[in-house]
Amino acid sequence: GENVEQHPSTLSVQEGDSAVIKCTYSDSASNYFPWYKQELGKGPQLIIDIRSNVGEKKDQRIAVTLNKTAKHFSLHITETQPEDSAVYFCAAFKAAGNKLTFGGGTRVLVKP
Amino acid sequence: DTAVSQTPKYLVTQMGNDKSIKCEQNLGHDTMYWYKQDSKKFLKIMFSYNNKELIINETVPNRFSPKSPDKAHLNLHINSLELGDSAVYFCASSDRATNEKLFFGSGTQLSVL
Numbered sequence: 001g002e003n004v005e006q007h008p009s010t011l012s013v014q015e016g017d018s019a020v021i022k023c024t025y026s027d028s029a030s031n032y033f034p035w036y037k038q039e040l041g042k043g044p045q046l047i048i049d050i051r052s053n054v055g056e057k058k059d060q061r062i063a064v065t066l067n068k069t070a071k072h073f074s075l076h077i078t079e080t081q082p083e084d085s086a087v088y089f090c091a092a093f094k095a096a097g098n099k100l101t102f103g104g105g106t107r108v109l110v111k112p
Numbered sequence: 113d114t115a116v117s118q119t120p121k122y123l124v125t126q127m128g129n130d131k132s133i134k135c136e137q138n139l140g141h142d143t144m145y146w147y148k149q150d151s152k153k154f155l156k157i158m159f160s161y162n163n164k165e166l167i168i169n170e171t172v173p174n175r176f177s178p179k180s181p182d183k184a185h186l187n188l189h190i191n192s193l194e195l196g197d198s199a200v201y202f203c204a205s206s207d208r209a210t211n212e213k214l215f216f217g218s219g220t221q222l223s224v225l
Contacts, residue, residue, distance in 0.1 A: 020165070020205075032212045034212065034213065036214075036216075038153075041218070041219075042218050042219070043202050043204075043216030043217050043218050043219050044155070044202070044214075044216050045216065046213055046215075049213070052162070054162070056172055087153055088207070089155060093182070093212040095212075098143075098167065099157065099159070099168065100157070100212060101216060102154075102155040102156075104153070104154055105152075105153040105154065105155070
């Protein structure tokens, strides 16, 4: 089955700096890669996603990149703000089996 | 309006008891899920139902029994609770057309004493 590894597990940044979270996946049949943000006491919420036919996608201060050959994808947050503090999850989806596999999560702390 | 709502938010119970968690979604989605999040925040799928039919059952002990009375509801019943069942349980839903996009509820924190 699919295996998604996520690094780092914790990330502390100064407000205004950038944060980068990296994920790798094992199954080349996976074709959709979402990122979820989980705030304290809440469920994960989709913040950005990328499909396997696209290399990069940006939405304001967040961007995702995908290297299909290396089976790597990354989340980039620029100009971090305290409200960016949360746990972030990457995931990989394979249509066959209709299954979304999550990475282990990254706890991001933005220090004012 | 809450899109995916689950109750209760907190559940504290003794080992050996039986308990249920309820989930409802008002998004008109066809597919619903139960995920378990352990103390290290790892999210693992337990079950998936499409239009009341079970489609994913991930090696979950048969003490856990999901029930879907209609496509808007997916409840989780747990028999003979064990200490290791303590976790946060999330309900989620997705639309058939974009099954990969999940909408999560706010979670039920289960503590088994």
